Amino acid sequence: MxxxxxxxxxxxxxxxxxxxxxxxxxxxxxxxxxxxxxxxxxxxxxxxxxxxxxxxxxxxxxxxxxxxxxxxxxxxxxxxxxxxxxxxxxxxxxxxxxxxxxxxxxxxxxxxxxxxxxxxxxxxxGPADPVIGEALAGLGAGDPVRLIAARAGLSERHLHRRCLDAFGYGLKTLSRIRRMGRAVSLVAAGIPLADVAFRAGYADQAHLSREVKALTGVPASAFKPTG
Known part of the structure; x- marks a missing residue:
């Protein structure tokens, strides 16, 4: 439980x-x-x-x-x-x-x-790194990494290093993981996979299937509700 x-x-x-x-x-x-x-x-x-x-x-x-x-x-x-x-x-x-x-x-x-x-x-x-807060806000808004870096006045490589320290990986990986989390929640709620792919921001259902399998080790259908 x-x-x-x-x-x-x-x-x-x-x-x-x-x-x-x-x-x-x-x-x-x-x-x-x-x-x-x-x-x-x-x-x-x-x-x-x-x-x-x-x-x-x-x-x-x-x-x-x-x-x-x-x-x-x-x-x-x-x-x-x-x-x-x-x-x-x-x-x-x-x-x-x-x-x-x-x-x-x-x-x-x-x-x-x-x-x-x-x-x-x-x-x-003490205070949190404002760059990290801006990076998370940009990620939530769906902004590309290059735009997030430019707004922070950093190169993409420098931003990547700051993100490794803050998150353990770069913004692109964090974005993939968060999108997978949204997709799994939608699948668990009984939403059809084709609709999940669209609502979670994947190119298509095949893209959803590849990403979920890569990040979770099981197919997206494994998260469908039972009963």
Whole structure:
């Protein structure tokens, strides 16, 4: 069973997942997560493909940080965490990570503590990079990367480097991942694939099929509702 709720103070989403069906698949979403596994906190970096897990019976509590927020909370560039799962102790040191784990183990609301810790670190980190905010706004508006770079007064290569630090990959990859997320949501809502392709911004249904398979490891039809 999976549940989630907004955590605006941490610019993220708190979630809880009880794995009861054996192997599971986590789709890329352009975000970094802090995950409490009951013994330690794990950092899940931004994925470029599906993450396959197998922890039947496990209960996970996580904080999914919005795109670009994770590096400010963790203190490391996102590019160092792309497609990786690492213990928080590797990033913050054993003592600090251990203190956090002790707090999480002693509470029945670990998500609240994760959000509070992330919010405190964001406050210490200072203002966000305005270029990253402009890049996300441009991406949301469907602007081409060259236009986003020009508005920021940067070359495309320089913008790409800034995005690697903030997101773990460039804007084109982040755009593909976000479009895939929209498509999967539409498929799961029962929308026909041809309509999904048009509404999510793919050239055609074949393009949708290739992109979803490349980013999730399964065909788009796998996300159709059952029953």
């Amino acid at each position: 999976y549940t989630e709720r907004a955590a605006p103070e941490a610019h993220g989403v708190l979630w809880r997942n009880t794995v009861s069906g054996g192997p599971y698949r986590v789709l890329p979403d352009g975000c970094l997560d802090l995950i409490w596994e009951g013994a330690e906190v794990i950092v899940a970096g931004p994925d470029t493909g599906p993450y396959l897990g197998d922890s039947e019976g496990a209960v996970f509590t996580g904080l999914r940080l919005a795109s670009g927020v994770g590096p400010r909370v963790l203190g490391v560039p996102a590019r160092e965490l792309t497609d990786r799962r690492v213990p928080l102790a590797d990033l913050w040191g054993g003592a600090e990570a251990r203190r956090l784990a002790e707090r999480l183990a002693a509470t029945d609301a670990p998500g609240r503590i994760l959000a509070a810790v992330a919010a405190a670190r964001l406050a210490e980190a």
